[in-house]
Amino acid sequence: MVFGVYRNNHPATAVDHCCHCYFINSNEPNLVVAGGSYLRIFRYVPMQEEGQIKHRLEQVLCYNLFGVVNSMAVAMYPGNRRHSLLLAVGEAQLAVVDYEPSSHTLKTKMLYNYEQDDQRTMFLQQTFLPQVRVDPENRAAAMLIYGSRLVVIPLTKTAKAANESAHQRFDLYS
Numbered sequence: 001m002v003f004g005v006y007r008n009n010h011p012a013t014a015v016d017h018c019c020h021c022y023f024i025n026s027n028e029p030n031l032v033v034a035g036g037s038y039l040r041i042f043r044y045v046p047m048q049e050e051g052q053i054k055h056r057l058e059q060v061l062c063y064n065l066f067g068v069v070n071s072m073a074v075a076m077y078p079g080n081r082r083h084s085l086l087l088a089v090g091e092a093q094l095a096v097v098d099y100e101p102s103s104h105t106l107k108t109k110m111l112y113n114y115e116q117d118d119q120r121t122m123f124l125q126q127t128f129l130p131q132v133r134v135d136p137e138n139r140a141a142a143m144l145i146y147g148s149r150l151v152v153i154p155l156t157k158t159a160k161a162a163n164e165s166a167h168q169r170f171d172l173y174s
Contacts (some may be wrong), residue, residue: 001012010065013038017072019069021083024060024099030056031087033169034069038062039106063106065089075141075155077109084109088130091115092145094153112153114145 012035023041024093029041042057066087074083075096087095092114100107128147134155135141143151 026081
């Protein structure tokens with residue numbers, strides 16, 4: 001038998017995606033940076049320098065995820081005081097995560113998996129990475145999968161209501 005072994009010797013230093021949001025605290029803005037399979041959260045620290053107030057970044061948290069982040073968006077769910085992160089991973093998977101202040105960990109709010117053979121077109125190898133976007137009024141999120149399919153996810157208060165409402169899929173190039 002042949003087994004593939006993969007090990008990260010050093011954390012990724014490149015930045016693939018970043019966003020400005022209120023992720024850890026509803027009163028203090030954060031910069032969330034995704035690079036490779038790492039998610040880093042920074043806070044802005046004001047500094048007085050030569051009579052001017054400048055800001056520097058201070059890393060607050062760092063998480064090693066179980067997949068490479070292909071796209072990232074920020075959403076505010078109804079009733080929440082902090083933002084949630086929508087992370088697209090794999091070919092067509094979406095994870096909605098929140099910060100858990102009591103344990104300083106990420107809490108998975110919802111997982112969506114749209115990796116199905118009937119959704120793929122004629123491609124054997126995935127060439128299009130998923131892209132996530134959120135409506136500016138936080139009514140819905142949309143994810144483009146396989147380069148031609150659009151998944152619309154309503155941003156509702158509970159996971160039960162989200163599962164009851166139909167996730168709509170649209171073919172862009174039929």
